[in-house]
Each structure stands twice: as C-alpha cells, then as structure tokens.
Amino acid sequence: MDGKVVKTSIGTKIIDTKNIKIVEYTMSYRHKILDIIANPTVAYLLMILGIYALIYEFASPGGYIAGGIGVILLILSLYALQILEVNFAGLIIVLIGVILIILEAFVVSYGLLFIGGLISLLLGFIMLFDIKNTDYSSILIKLLPALIIMTIFFIITIKTVKKALKKKSTLGMEGLIGQEGIAKSNINKQGGWLLVQGELWSAHSDEEILAGETVIIESYKGLRLKVKKKP
Numbered sequence: 001m002d003g004k005v006v007k008t009s010i011g012t013k014i015i016d017t018k019n020i021k022i023v024e025y026t027m028s029y030r031h032k033i034l035d036i037i038a039n040p041t042v043a044y045l046l047m048i049l050g051i052y053a054l055i056y057e058f059a060s061p062g063g064y065i066a067g068g069i070g071v072i073l074l075i076l077s078l079y080a081l082q083i084l085e086v087n088f089a090g091l092i093i094v095l096i097g098v099i100l101i102i103l104e105a106f107v108v109s110y111g112l113l114f115i116g117g118l119i120s121l122l123l124g125f126i127m128l129f130d131i132k133n134t135d136y137s138s139i140l141i142k143l144l145p146a147l148i149i150m151t152i153f154f155i156i157t158i159k160t161v162k163k164a165l166k167k168k169s170t171l172g173m174e175g176l177i178g179q180e181g182i183a184k185s186n187i188n189k190q191g192g193w194l195l196v197q198g199e200l201w202s203a204h205s206d207e208e209i210l211a212g213e214t215v216i217i218e219s220y221k222g223l224r225l226k227v228k229k230k231p
Helices: 029-037 040-059 065-083 088-106 112-128 136-174
Strands: 005-008 011-014 180-183 192-196 199-204 214-221 224-229
Touching: 029 040, 029 065, 040 065, 040 088, 040 112, 040 136, 088 112, 088 136, 112 136, 180 199, 192 214, 192 224
Parallel strands: 199 224
Antiparallel strands: 005 011, 180 192, 180 214, 192 199, 214 224
C-alpha cells in the first residue's frame, strides 16, 4: 500500500504508511458480554429457554424462580433480537414449534408432535436471522443437540409436574379420612359445615351432629365429606 497513488474527490493522493502507528482496541468486559448475547445461536437459545421457563412457572406456580429466570432470559433475547435483523415469519414458525412441544407434554402423539416441534424450531432459526456468509450447517450441528436436550428435559419436567399435582390432589382428599374436625353448624343427612385442618368443608352424616361437636371423617365424594361423631 505504501506509495500507492489514488484518485480522490479532492485530487490525487499518495498513500504513506511508513510512519503509521497501529493502535489496537480491545472490547471491554461489558461489550464482550453483549457480543456473546448478540450471537444468533445464543439469542435463540435464550429465547427458547425463557419460553420454557415461563411455561414451567405457569404449570407449577408458586415458586416464582422459574418465572423470574424466564423473564430475564426473554429480556436478554429481545435485546439481542433488537440488534440483529429478524425475520418475523421465522419468529412465527418458532412459536408454532414451541406450541407443538407444549402439546407433546399434554397429548399422547407417540413423538410426532415432538418431531414436528423440533423441525419447526430448526426451520424457524434458519429463517429468523438474515446473516450473510453464514455456514448454517455448522451452526445447526451445534444447535440441534442443545435443542433436543432442552426440549426432552422440558417435556419430562412438565409431565412430572402434572403427575405430582394429580397425585397431590388425590392424596390430599385421602389424607383427610380418619382426621378429626369440628362441626361449625349442625350436620345431618341434608348437610352442614365442618372445620378440619383450618379449612371449611361441606359435610353430611347419617346421625345428627350439633355445632361445636368433634367429628371423624369417614369418607368423601367429590368435595363433600361424610362424618360421624367422635366416640
């Protein structure tokens, strides 16, 4: 380059690079972190993880940890998507893939919804970012195992939560049998009200029970308890 003659709008110039000083600029830690977040693969995984975490929070509310993590991950992914050029058709396909994965956790499809969801997530990723000179094959090789592991873990977790909640509901009623309670009103065959474990329940009995008497729970039907007087 040194000594090369170039024509510019203000005339001919000779490039002189003999005494030029090279100054290297390194990114600060802040910019390094933001550069990692703005990586398309990282941004995509953050978005999927954030969505999965929020779905888990809605399926098993109360802890707020999964919900908080999900919100943070989605905010980070939205920041990255704001920097990158995003194709909204790809985003819609990604959301369709997420919906198929959610359905797989609740519907018996013998893996068809899982496969369809995974294909949608991969196609959505390819369409989502318009990046020139990108080797998508190498990216997908890295992305596919992560997506499969995340999705399988998500489905297993949601199914486990569903079973636990169902079991908890059944055991909650079964656990009342044999417990003592206090009649809050007169209880007879027509019904009445009972206080047990700090909760008010509808109850009935084959015998006449007066308000304030201690009773024992014999059985239940639906959300109505059958009780008898404590001997």
